[in-house]
Amino acid sequence: MNYYFKRSLSFLLLTGILLFVTQYSQAQTKSIIITRTLDGAKRQLQKDSVISIQDSLYFDASLKSKLDTPYKVRNIITFKLNEYSSRALPVKFNAALKVRIIYTTPKLQIDSVDKELTLNYDTAHPYVLRRSFIFENAPAVSVKVLSYATDAPKNILPALMLENAMEVNPLFKMDPMTVALSRMSIGKFDAANADELPVNWPMVFGANAYDLEWAYIDSSAIETGRYGTPINPDKLFENNATRVTVAGTNYAIPLMYDHEGALYFRFRPVQEKPAFGRITGNWSSQFTGGLGAYAFTGHERQLNWQAQTSFAEEGKRKTILNYFDGSLRGRQTVTKDNTTSTIIVGESIYDYQGRPALQVLPAPTLNTIIKYTRRLNTDINGAEYTPDRFDYLNKPADILTQHAPVMGTASGTAQYYSPANPQRDSGFNKFIPDAEGYVFSETAYTLDNTNRVRQQGAVGKQYTLNGGHDIVYTYGTPSQEDLYALFGTEVGDASHYFKNTVTDANGQVSVTYLDMH
Structure with missing residues (x-):
C-alpha cells in the first residue's frame, strides 16, 4: 500500500471516529439503538446461524480515556412474527426457537446462557406476536440458533425473525472546571417584530444538558452603575434570573419585557448521571465573550399588558x-x-x-x-x-x-x-x-x-x-309559606331572604334561597 493511500485512509478513519464521537456526545440525552436481524424470508434463520452486535465505542481504545464507563446498556433478544410478511399462515400454530446468547460483561469477560423463545399463534384467540429476553450491561452480544421446532402444517420460517438489539446510553467524561470557547451568540431573527431572542452556544464535550440563564435589566439601572462598570455577572443573575435546562445548544428566550433595557444571558454545561446526580461546569460568563447581551426597547410600549x-x-x-x-x-x-x-x-x-x-x-x-x-x-x-x-x-x-x-x-x-x-x-x-x-x-x-x-x-x-x-x-323574595315548608317555623321573616332561580338551556330550573348573610 503506498504512502498516500495509507495516509488518506488514516485520515478518513480518524475523521469518521471524530464524527461518530461528536454525534454520540451531541445525542447523549437520547438512547442509541443498534439492531441486527436474522430474517427467515432470506433463509437466515437456520441452525448454527449467528447474529452479533457490539457497542463500538466501548471497545475503541482511543476513546477509553474519554468515556465514563460503565454506562447503561440494555440488550433485547426478540423472536417475532414478521407482520409485513406476505406468507400465508395457518390459523393456529406454535413455534419454539432455542438460542445461545454469548455476551461480554463490562469487565470484558465472556459468558453465555441458553434460552427458548416461543410463539403461540391463533386467529381465534389472543396470541403472542413476539417473545423477548431482556438483560443489561453487555457491550457485545452474539446469538446462535441451536434448534427450531413447530407444529405448523407447512413451512412458516419465512414469516419469522430473530432480532438482536442493543440500546446504548454512552456517557463521556466532562471536566467541570474548564469550558473552552464558551461564547454566546445571537441567531438570525427579525428584530422589529420579534417576541423571542434565539441564542446559541458551542457544544461542550461530555455534556448531556445545558443550563441557560438570563436576566433583563432596565436601562436606568444600567446607567446608574448598579451592576458595576463594566457589568458584573454575579450581580446580574443574583436575584432576578430565569433558568432552563435544555439538551441542545440553542434556545429562544421570550422577549416579554417593558421599557428599554438589556437582556443578559449565559450558559453552563451539565452532565446528568443517574447514579451520581448532576455535575455542572463553569458559567460561560467567566470567560471572555461568554456573557451575551441584547438591547431591547420593550414589547408593545404603547399598550397596557x-x-x-x-x-x-x-x-x-x-x-x-x-x-x-x-x-x-x-x-x-x-x-x-x-x-x-x-x-x-x-x-x-x-x-x-x-x-x-x-x-x-x-x-x-x-x-x-x-x-x-x-x-x-x-x-x-x-x-x-x-x-x-x-x-x-x-x-x-x-x-x-x-x-x-x-x-x-x-x-x-x-x-x-x-x-x-x-x-x-x-x-x-x-x-x-x-x-x-x-x-x-x-x-x-x-x-x-x-x-x-x-x-x-x-x-x-x-x-x-x-x-x-x-x-x-x-x-x-320567597313566600313565608315556602320558607316554613323548607326550613321550619323558626326560619324568620321572609323579607330577610332572597329566592333566585336559574333556568338552564334545557329548561331545567334550580332554586337557591339566601339569607341576609
Missing part, C-alpha cells in the same frame, strides 16, 4: 399575554407555546357600561408572533364590532327578543370556525365545525344598575340570546 410564562421540562414553556384598555379592562388574551409556536387569541367585548357582554371563543391564528391584533373580530362588513350592535338600551322593546349579530368571516375566530378558514382542507381542520358567525357567548344584565346577570347565551346559532336555549336568571 401583563405577561405570564409557565415553564416545563426541557425548556418547554407557554406564554399568556393579557392586553388591557385604558380602564384596565381585559381586551385580548394571546397564548403561545414554544413547541408548536401556535398563537391562540381570545377577545372580550364590553357594553356601554363597561360590563363584559361578549366573550369570543379563543382560536388559532396564522400569526406566530405575540402581539395585539387590531380589528381581529369584526362585523360582516369588516367594520369594528362596537357595542351599538348588541347594547339595546335605547331600544327597550328589543331587549327580550334580540341578540348580537354574527361576526364576519374575513378574519379572527369567525374565520377559523367557517368554510373561509384558509387551512380548512389540511389535516384535522377538515373537521372544524361551522359556527355560522356565532363564535361568542353573550351576557345580558338586568336594567336596575345592580350588574346582575339576566340572561346568558352560548356559542352557536342554536344557543344565542333569546333563542330558546339560553340561561335565564331571576331574583326575587
Whole structure:
C-alpha cells in the first residue's frame, strides 16, 4: 500500500471516529439503538446461524480515556412474527426457537446462557406476536440458533425473525472546571417584530444538558452603575434570573419585557448521571465573550399588558399575554407555546357600561408572533364590532327578543370556525365545525344598575340570546309559606331572604334561597 493511500485512509478513519464521537456526545440525552436481524424470508434463520452486535465505542481504545464507563446498556433478544410478511399462515400454530446468547460483561469477560423463545399463534384467540429476553450491561452480544421446532402444517420460517438489539446510553467524561470557547451568540431573527431572542452556544464535550440563564435589566439601572462598570455577572443573575435546562445548544428566550433595557444571558454545561446526580461546569460568563447581551426597547410600549410564562421540562414553556384598555379592562388574551409556536387569541367585548357582554371563543391564528391584533373580530362588513350592535338600551322593546349579530368571516375566530378558514382542507381542520358567525357567548344584565346577570347565551346559532336555549336568571323574595315548608317555623321573616332561580338551556330550573348573610 503506498504512502498516500495509507495516509488518506488514516485520515478518513480518524475523521469518521471524530464524527461518530461528536454525534454520540451531541445525542447523549437520547438512547442509541443498534439492531441486527436474522430474517427467515432470506433463509437466515437456520441452525448454527449467528447474529452479533457490539457497542463500538466501548471497545475503541482511543476513546477509553474519554468515556465514563460503565454506562447503561440494555440488550433485547426478540423472536417475532414478521407482520409485513406476505406468507400465508395457518390459523393456529406454535413455534419454539432455542438460542445461545454469548455476551461480554463490562469487565470484558465472556459468558453465555441458553434460552427458548416461543410463539403461540391463533386467529381465534389472543396470541403472542413476539417473545423477548431482556438483560443489561453487555457491550457485545452474539446469538446462535441451536434448534427450531413447530407444529405448523407447512413451512412458516419465512414469516419469522430473530432480532438482536442493543440500546446504548454512552456517557463521556466532562471536566467541570474548564469550558473552552464558551461564547454566546445571537441567531438570525427579525428584530422589529420579534417576541423571542434565539441564542446559541458551542457544544461542550461530555455534556448531556445545558443550563441557560438570563436576566433583563432596565436601562436606568444600567446607567446608574448598579451592576458595576463594566457589568458584573454575579450581580446580574443574583436575584432576578430565569433558568432552563435544555439538551441542545440553542434556545429562544421570550422577549416579554417593558421599557428599554438589556437582556443578559449565559450558559453552563451539565452532565446528568443517574447514579451520581448532576455535575455542572463553569458559567460561560467567566470567560471572555461568554456573557451575551441584547438591547431591547420593550414589547408593545404603547399598550397596557401583563405577561405570564409557565415553564416545563426541557425548556418547554407557554406564554399568556393579557392586553388591557385604558380602564384596565381585559381586551385580548394571546397564548403561545414554544413547541408548536401556535398563537391562540381570545377577545372580550364590553357594553356601554363597561360590563363584559361578549366573550369570543379563543382560536388559532396564522400569526406566530405575540402581539395585539387590531380589528381581529369584526362585523360582516369588516367594520369594528362596537357595542351599538348588541347594547339595546335605547331600544327597550328589543331587549327580550334580540341578540348580537354574527361576526364576519374575513378574519379572527369567525374565520377559523367557517368554510373561509384558509387551512380548512389540511389535516384535522377538515373537521372544524361551522359556527355560522356565532363564535361568542353573550351576557345580558338586568336594567336596575345592580350588574346582575339576566340572561346568558352560548356559542352557536342554536344557543344565542333569546333563542330558546339560553340561561335565564331571576331574583326575587320567597313566600313565608315556602320558607316554613323548607326550613321550619323558626326560619324568620321572609323579607330577610332572597329566592333566585336559574333556568338552564334545557329548561331545567334550580332554586337557591339566601339569607341576609
